[in-house]
Amino acid sequence: MISALFISIWSGICGIDDMSTQMIRRPLLIAPLVGLILGDLQSGLLIGATLEVMWMGIGNVGAYSAPDIISGTAIGTALGIMSGGGVATAVALAVPTSLLAQQLLILYRSSIVMLNPIVKRWAKTGDFSKTFKINFIPMIFVFLIRALPTFLAVYFGADAIEKVVAALPEGIMNGLSVAGKIIPAVGIALLMQMMLKKGEMWVFLLIGFTLTVYLDLSVLPITLIALPFALIYDLAASNKVGMAQTTTIKEDEEGGYDL
16 A cells, blocks of 8 residues: 555656656656665666666657656556566556556646636736646646556556466466567667667767677676767767857858948
């Protein structure tokens, strides 16, 4: 009961963060705290890392509402740890849970627009204190949308999940384990598809491939080697933009004296 309550509160807080700073809403941060609440930090870290890679390329684009990775991570991690199924069970539960929670978010986002005419009316009167306070209404809703389903799933679903997992054939569990390894690759592929649109990014991919395959380096040393390259690239790109803006300003100033 207490663990389910704490996990649901944490899920609700992450839901509020999703509509504000967006600093703690990722599986890499959600799952470890869920594991810590349940007394299994190691499993929380493993599940969080797996779900983070799996959902790394997911985001809201335009009117598209992505699967709710907050509810999926919280519920999947909690039930994966409580059932003893680990990463395989967590992934198997996180995906359908995130899709179900996605429908709640779509319903919420479709209905919350009713507040817009009220805010516009207050803004016209210059009463901006009311427009600020009205933000608490969507905050309460996004908290409850994540907290309530998480509490119900964790509190009532643990025993049921244990029985289901125990009844599953070994072949299905092996299949879930394989899926847990394949799906992260899909997440990485989605991320690479966005990042490699620029031609120069292929150079960094080749460098990383060389360091991994031919020098047999692990992730940490490759990351440390990549940091200076990323810094140099960022500085070069910033200078290029600054020079282009300076050139444009000079051309405008010179053009102003033409008769």
